Amino acid sequence: MSQKKIKEIFIGSNNKGKLKEIVDLLPKRLKISSNLDYKIPSPKETGTTFEQNSFLKAKYFSKKTNKISMSDDSGIEIDILDKKPGVYSADWAGKKRNFNIAIKKVYQEIFKKDKNWKKKKIKARFICVLTIFWPDGKFVSRRGKIEGQISNSKKGVNGFGYDPIFIPKGRKLTFGELDPKKKYKIDHRFNAFKKIKKFF
Ligand code: IMP
Numbered sequence: 292m293s294q295k296k297i298k299e300i301f302i303g304s305n306n307k308g309k310l311k312e313i314v315d316l317l318p319k320r321l322k323i324s325s326n327l328d329y330k331i332p333s334p335k336e337t338g339t340t341f342e343q344n345s346f347l348k349a350k351y352f353s354k355k356t357n358k359i360s361m362s363d364d365s366g367i368e369i370d371i372l373d374k375k376p377g378v379y380s381a382d383w384a385g386k387k388r389n390f391n392i393a394i395k396k397v398y399q400e401i402f403k404k405d406k407n408w409k410k411k412k413i414k415a416r417f418i419c420v421l422t423i424f425w426p427d428g429k430f431v432s433r434r435g436k437i438e439g440q441i442s443n444s445k446k447g448v449n450g451f452g453y454d455p456i457f458i459p460k461g462r463k464l465t466f467g468e469l470d471p472k473k474k475y476k477i478d479h480r481f482n483a484f485k486k487i488k489k490f491f
Contacts, residue, residue, distance in 0.1 A: 294490060298322060299359065300317070300322075300323060300358065300361055301352055301356045301358040302314065302325040302326075302361055303325075303326070303331075303333075303351070303353075303362040305332070306381075308450065309451075310327070315475055316484045321491060329355075331355050334348060334351040338378065339378060341364045341418055341419070342434070344378060344420075345421065345432055346424070348362035349361060349362035349422035349430065350422075350430070357426055359424070360424050361421060361423045362422050362424075364419070364422075365480065366378055366380030367416070367452075367457065369397065369414075369415045370414040370415065371401055371404050371414075372397075372401065372404065376397070377418075380393070380452070381452075383396050383397070394456055397453070412440050413441040415439055417439070418436050418479055419436070420435075431487060433483050435483030437478050437479045441457065442458050445465075446464075446467055447466070449467050449471050450466050454467040459478075
């Protein structure tokens with residue numbers, strides 16, 4: 292498919308952690324605008340898959356701005372919790388998006404499943420679906436993931452969301468402890484971005 296390279300893009304996200312990470316991934320020559328400039332409220336995430344929510348956000352922000360728009364839908368799947376919180380990862384943090392509450396809930400739910408969980412490997416993964424939506428209705432969506440496990444306790448202050456309780460496979464530190472520049476080069480968002488970077 293012959294494809295004109297994107298020169299200007301709107302990043303449709305009201306999550307500052309995500310926004311920072313996405314801007315860091317994009318080529319520096321790109322003209323980037325975001326909710327920090329436009330203050331557009333986010334749409335309701337009515338989908339039941341990362342793909343559906345990523346698509347509906349990218350389309351919504353493209354229609355609002357009349358620009359090519361990129362959105363991310365992401366979350367953490369915890370195997371012992373039957374892949375919850377998954378697409379509802381943000382909801383577990385409540386209306387005020389307090390991730391101390393979300394993390395407490397994760398630990399409570401894991402404990403309910405297995406009282407000895409701290410002695411075991413609790414497998415989890417972060418998933419990210421990035422969608423680019425063009426004003427003419429064309430779109431592309433790609434999924435990325437990173438496997439890992441849940442840490443026995445909250446560690447580190449870097450990043451956002453569930454970063455302090457996720458240890459990527461093959462490492463000892465949580466994403467909360469890892470230097471953000473290192474996280475950005477291995478995580479679910481980077482893995483999704485690699486699959487769409489040819490558009491930039
Ligand atoms: P949504 O995509 O707006 O539904 O929100 C996804 C939620 O998943 C975020 O609010 C974060 O809590 C969580 N999440 C997604 N990616 C990451 C990450 O890289 N680190 C930590 N938490 C994440």
